[in-house]
C-alpha cells in the first residue's frame with residue numbers, strides 16, 4: 001500500500017535527519033524531544049494529505065476492493081449489514097426542486113433512481129468529491145451518462161445528459177460540472193435521472209438527498225440492511241413528492257428558503273456514531289492477512305464482526321475493521 005510505504009519512508013527520512021544532526025549525545029537528547037514533537041506533527045499532516053490524495057485516486061478502495069473498471073455502470077455485490085455514509089461536503093447535482101418520478105416500482109418495472117426536472121443545457125454537478133468511473137452513451141437506457149465513485153462509499157449516476165463534461169478516471173470535486181441536462185436515451189422530456197448506489201446496489205436517493213429543500217437529510221446516514229426498506233418508504237413519502245405536470249421555471253428552481261416549510265424536521269436524523277470502516281475480502285485473504293493489511297489485531301476483527309477466530313470468510317464479504 002502506498003500509504004504504508006509513504007509513512008515508512010517518512011519515518012526513515014526523519015530518522016536520517018535526526019542522525020545527521022552533528023551534535024554531541026547530550027545535545028541530541030535535549031533537542032530530540034521538540035524534534036520528535038515537530039516530526040509527529042509533520043507526520044500526521046503529511047499522512048492526512050496522503051490519505052486524502054489516496055481517497056481521491058481510489059475512492060472507497062477498501063469497500064470496493066480492486067474493482068475499478070470503466071465497463072459496468074453497476075454490478076450488484078454484497079452489501080455490508082450496516083454502513084455509515086458521510087454526506088458532508090455535498091453539492092446538490094441541480095438546483096431544481098421538482099421530483100418527477102420516484103424510486104421504486106413504476107409501471108411494473110423497478111425505477112432505480114429519482115427523476116428531477118431539468119432543462120436541456122442546465123449544468124449538472126458532482127454530488128461529492130470523487131473519481132469518474134464511467135462516461136458512456138446508452139441508446140435504450142441512460143442515454144449520455146456519468147458514474148462517479150465517492151470516498152464515502154456511494155456511487156452516483158447521472159443519466160439522460162445532453163453533453164458530458166468529464167472524462168473517465170478524472171478526479172472531480174463536489175460541485176464540479178460533469179454534464180448538461182438533456183433528454184437522451186430512454187427518456188420523455190428533459191430530466192436528470194439520478195441514482196445513488198452502494199456496492200452496485202441502487203438505494204433510494206431520497207434517503208440522502210432532499211431535492212425540494214436542496215439539502216442532504218443529515219451529516220451522515222447509517223445504512224442498515226434491516227431497516228432499509230422501511231426507511232426507503234419514509235424517504236419517498238417525505239422527500240420524494242412528485243411535482244405536478246405543468247412546470248414553470250419558478251416552480252422548478254423555486255426561491256431559496258421558499259419551500260422550507262415543506263421540510264419535515266422529524267425525519268432529519270444525524271447519527272453521531274463513531275466512524276466505521278470496512279474491508280472487502282479478496283481471494284486468498286485470511287483473517288490474519290486482513291488484520292495485518294489494515295493494521296488491526298485478529299481479535300479486534302472478531303470482536304467487531306462477531307466472529308470466532310477460526311471463522312470461514314469468503315471473497316466479496318465485507319468486514320468491519322474500525
Ligand SMILES: [Zn+2]
Nearest residue numbers: 113114115193
Ligand atoms: Zn429515471
